[in-house]
Amino acid sequence: MFPEHDDIELVKLFKNNAEREKAFTIIVKKYQEKIYWQVRRMVVHHQDADDVLQNVFIKAWKGLDSFREDAKLSTWLYRIAVNESLSFLEQQKKRSSVSFDDVSEGLENKLHSEKGFDENKAVWKLQLAMHQLPEKQKMVFNLRYFEEMPYEEMSQILDTSVGALKASYHHAVKKIEEYILNH
């Protein structure tokens, strides 16, 4: 990726006005893919994921000046991505003025329209099962199962204790297993 630039150096570079755009381009290129997949698994459609990802990096540009270097840049970006994804889903709920169950039904329909979708395949069943979960539980499962993120980092992103995250992940895995076995 960009081994020659560590995050602290990139943030310092960004705070220098002359190097701002260059530093930001490096940050975007470094994290865009990871953040994209995190968002994409939450909102399903590419176009929605693209909108959310752009919002994430615009927020990052606006906030990087006040970013404290005691936190990890990736953790901070994930935190923005989580908030933006949840805001997007909340907006969708308000626009259609329906309950959250109907929103998960909408995400299910989006999954059905994805290229290569096969509801008989366990990997797609796992995606369907994930969208039955409450939003926060879905987020925990997403970060732990797909991103293999340590609970300590998740705790900073989601503002939740490690114990609560472990319990949440445990419940999420059990629900998904039950869904896959029964469908």
Add this chain to the structure above:
Amino acid sequence: MPTIETISSELSALSQPIADLPRNNLFAVPDEYFNAFHINLVPRLHKEVYHQEAPELSPLLTALQKENPYHIPESYFNEQRIDLLPLRTDKKVFKMAHAIKYAAAACIAGLIATSFFITHQRETVPAATVTEASNITASMVSPDAIAMYLTDMDDFFIAETNENEPVTNNTNLLVDIDPSTIKEILQEIPINDISIYMDQNGFGDVNTLN
């Protein structure tokens, strides 16, 4: 710090079927999306962060220096050129709020006066109208015509009462007369008159009445 092995073993302990699933990417992404993302981000950054369009929209305008071409006298803004204090005192200020109040009061008074006038007119007009109408009628119609009209109306009312219709049954008799009374009446009429009446109306022998 937990390793990936720790995370995998945690998952295996929780659910072996899920741990066995391949974690390959299922979703499709347009070609070159990640190579072009940062380029597509620039116009939005310019619009939202700098509140202006991207430089490539008009390189000429972007290149122009944003200097003010207009000239003003030196120390213009430091000089107190207009004395505002006299404007604030002495002269009476005409307030629109007062004018609106007076106008509203005048309108209400006008409405009351108009309605009183109209009501008064309605009360006096009918009497005058009747008198005028009778005078006009008298001047236009002759006394003979009026007399003729009244006679016609009498005939009309007589016809309406059916008094001259022949009696075919007892339903239209106004009074009950017993046979002895009828005999007394007939005795007062000369027998010849009765015979003539009976002959004219086809009732036969006069003695049948007895």
